[in-house]
Amino acid sequence: MDQPASSGLVTYELRGQVAIIGLDRPEKRNAISDRVVAALTEAVVRASSEAKAAVLTGRGPHFCAGLDLAEHVEKPLIEAVKGSRTWHRSFDLIERGAIPFVAAMQGAVVGGGFELAAAAQIRVAESGAFFGLPEGQRGIFVGGGGSVRIARLIGAHRMADMMLTGRTVGAAEMERWGGVNYVTGEGEALDKAVALAERMAENAEMSNYAVLNALPRIRDMSSEDGLFVESIMSALTTATPEAEARLRAFLEKRAGKVEAPKDA
Template identity: 70%
Template sequence: MQDSAGGADSLVTYELRGDVALIGLNRPQKRNAISDRVVEAIHDAVLRASSEAKAAVIHGHGPHFCAGLDLSEHSQKPLFEAVKGSRRWHAVFDAIERGTIPFVSALTGATVGGGFELAASTHIRVADKTAFFALPEGQRGIFVGGGGSVRIARLIGPARMGDMMLTGRVLSAEAMEHWGGVTYVTDEGGALDRAVEVATQMATNAEFTNYAIINALPRIADMSSDNGLFAESMVASLATMTDDAQDRLRAFLEKRAAKVKAPGHD
């Protein structure tokens, strides 16, 4: 059930479905543009999800996921206030990317600018065929400030990101999947259901392993090969020592857990 504290009048809604939290951007009349108040509402919802769920989905109410930064608010900010605002986005989105549970984003319609930056902070991105992606900062006379120069560039490469920013190029969900910015593409209207399905599956994983995947992998990617391999050995050894892992390994060895099968084979 949807919590009353995250109801229809909230900038961000919150719902707990079993072990999965649903966080909904709720400014459909503004194409879910992100203001300072929205950033703080996302922060509160992410903290709540991290404390009571095992996985989470971020989606947009209405036809669009998020059209990005609320420019009417941003254009009035003094320089240092803009810097602090950008750093706040970094902190809130980092709590998604490197928090304690995995996040999936369900993308529909506009996934533009700061909306794409928010999606890039999630671990898996599910887009339906209405989703489109753009980074119009070049045309607006601004620059990405929500972590896109790091997160989006690492997803699709700095050259492709630069192309989007310099030319205003708009990509479909299928094209963005080809570029590596989207993980799954669904038919129109299917993004949220597929995202919840994926999150529900992730919620069945060992909690420590989920934590290691979302925190160790990006850090190892920043290391040299030698340091990364050393870190991998440490994390792998720690994961095996948890009670959860011991129970799961025992179930597999005793043939109480299913084996991995080829796609299409039940």
């Protein structure tokens, strides 16, 4: 296991095939500044080159309280636009990159923190986590991809409700809305996220890459175009040596069958 490395803003640890990337500003509830985005991007690029899956987490009692407003309020208009586009590029490396990400969330998952979590493929929240989009009350608008990613997760009408009224939503309700995949007990989200990441790291690399990069693009296509891309990706993944080896292992009964869930 590699020892955790830190930029003072973001920590990085390689645990087997899983990289654990942590926001490290607990005194600011892990608020995201331009420097945090730069450090996060560096960590994501590193993880993509040496890990098979990754976990996003936040140090301290909160995952992330969103945009560092002290920095944002002083920005000229054009710099605010450029800053938003930098967030987009950084978070896109998570959503449509080389390896899958799991967000492990506790406490506040607010504004830009929710936008960051929405870029991950899987979201795990502790039961006490809460979600908010207070941009309407702050006189601003989401700028980290939330109008696309969060709206597609929970629906534009629910996102509008949160932004317009300042409504906060608990983990259990957010799971029902589709913004969370798993809810755990307090203090258990990181362990659950790492276990999920370890499971995903065992998948065929090409299959993971197809899920990350084909699914979000197919979602944006017409049905006919999406089905065509699906056929191409299906053929490409099946044609890899790893797919052949895994299929033979199943046919020769060296790989287990799909089982019903234990709580069925």
